[in-house]
Amino acid sequence: MDQRRYFEQLDASDPLRDMRALFDLRDDRVFFNGNSLGPPPRATANRLDEALRLWRDDMNAGWWDHGWLRLSTLTGDRIGEIIGAAPGQVVVGESTSVNLFKLLCGAMESQSGSERSVILTDPDNFPSDLYIADGVARYVQRQATVRRTPTDEIIDHIDSDVAVVMLSHVDYRTAQLLPMRRINERAHEAGALVLWDLSHSAGVVPVELDAAGTDLAVGCGYKYLNGGPGAPGYMYVAHRLLPRFEQPITGWLGHTRPFDFTAEYRPDAGIARLTTGCPPLLSLLALDEGVALTARADPVAVRAKSVALGESFIALSRARLARYGVEVTGPADSAQRGSHVSLRSAQAERLAKDLAARGFHLELRPPDLLRFGLAPLHIRYVDVFDCVAAMEELLAESVHGGPRR
Numbered sequence: 001m002d003q004r005r006y007f008e009q010l011d012a013s014d015p016l017r018d019m020r021a022l023f024d025l026r027d028d029r030v031f032f033n034g035n036s037l038g039p040p041p042r043a044t045a046n047r048l049d050e051a052l053r054l055w056r057d058d059m060n061a062g063w064w065d066h067g068w069l070r071l072s073t074l075t076g077d078r079i080g081e082i083i084g085a086a087p088g089q090v091v092v093g094e095s096t097s098v099n100l101f102k103l104l105c106g107a108m109e110s111q112s113g114s115e116r117s118v119i120l121t122d123p124d125n126f127p128s129d130l131y132i133a134d135g136v137a138r139y140v141q142r143q144a145t146v147r148r149t150p151t152d153e154i155i156d157h158i159d160s161d162v163a164v165v166m167l168s169h170v171d172y173r174t175a176q177l178l179p180m181r182r183i184n185e186r187a188h189e190a191g192a193l194v195l196w197d198l199s200h201s202a203g204v205v206p207v208e209l210d211a212a213g214t215d216l217a218v219g220c221g222y223k224y225l226n227g228g229p230g231a232p233g234y235m236y237v238a239h240r241l242l243p244r245f246e247q248p249i250t251g252w253l254g255h256t257r258p259f260d261f262t263a264e265y266r267p268d269a270g271i272a273r274l275t276t277g278c279p280p281l282l283s284l285l286a287l288d289e290g291v292a293l294t295a296r297a298d299p300v301a302v303r304a305k306s307v308a309l310g311e312s313f314i315a316l317s318r319a320r321l322a323r324y325g326v327e328v329t330g331p332a333d334s335a336q337r338g339s340h341v342s343l344r345s346a347q348a349e350r351l352a353k354d355l356a357a358r359g360f361h362l363e364l365r366p367p368d369l370l371r372f373g374l375a376p377l378h379i380r381y382v383d384v385f386d387c388v389a390a391m392e393e394l395l396a397e398s399v400h401g402g403p404r405r
């Protein structure tokens, strides 16, 4: 059978095939960068239009009668359904970086009665996460030191000095998926807390925060949650930690009674204590639509398709691109892989540009990595086939000095 036909048939029997129509997609574009620059949900435009109408006609009604004031916690609970968190433990806040700052400070503070002073992380963690950890140690928790240990060894380095282990659930480059429950258990045995970054897992990889005994987590709104450009991120604090959990940016909306306008700060009893000021409302509405779309898909089908797309991408790349020096990076076992595949090529930069000209959008991670995000709600099996075929053609052209006859 014609190989492309085989992938068309996989699409025809894909249980998620109807989800694609919920996105405002152009036919001539494929978003392999859907894990940060993906297409908008169709419903987002209506939601924002409605907000603009309220803004014009009666903005006060928006805040009070249309639930804008409660939306940070409401959308938080909706995200909670996707990441296995019971209501009241997730809230939308600022950017992931700022949210991480808040939780890291709070985690260090809740360990302040102990001798523990180390923030343990991985040198290949997302740079912003590393910068934030360094900033916390430098400007706020001045007794703290940041220790960087490769993820493969991290579990053996959780000792009695460690206050907080801070890790990405899925690595932004290699897609390595870490065993959350095992690391939580090991850290808890040693008396440490764990703070997870779910940016590359939420919405595409099964996440069960409560069941895994997770303490703290942050995640990004504009990746697989489809929140759109600059969408705010979210924070999770487990119920058992929440009553004593403090964060350093104590603004009025984290107050238990903000509209009493009292001069003394008293934190809200619940997850709202993590918030600070007015939410970025228009972005929050867009995030809420993205989350609603994401939550409509069966998570088991999402993971199954994500794995199948990854396997297809890797098998096709090995078969058709290896001879041009293109190397598949990251874990070979799909059980340890998130939802993106990175290829290494000396021609990465040129390939990214030429693929974009053919409508395949992806991300370049310098110097030589091409990252393909496989968002199962809008990427089709034929998209994977066509993209690898396009890469093969482009690489053949560069070898033969012109298009193949």
Ligand SMILES: *Cc1c(COP(=O)(O)O)cnc(C)c1O
Residues within 6 Å of the ligand: 095, 096, 097, 098, 126, 128, 129, 168, 172, 197, 199, 200, 220, 233
């Ligand atoms: C995308 C991403 C972020 C994004 O941070 P912002 O502050 O929201 O821009 C943070 N951490 C990780 C691991 C990411 O992948």
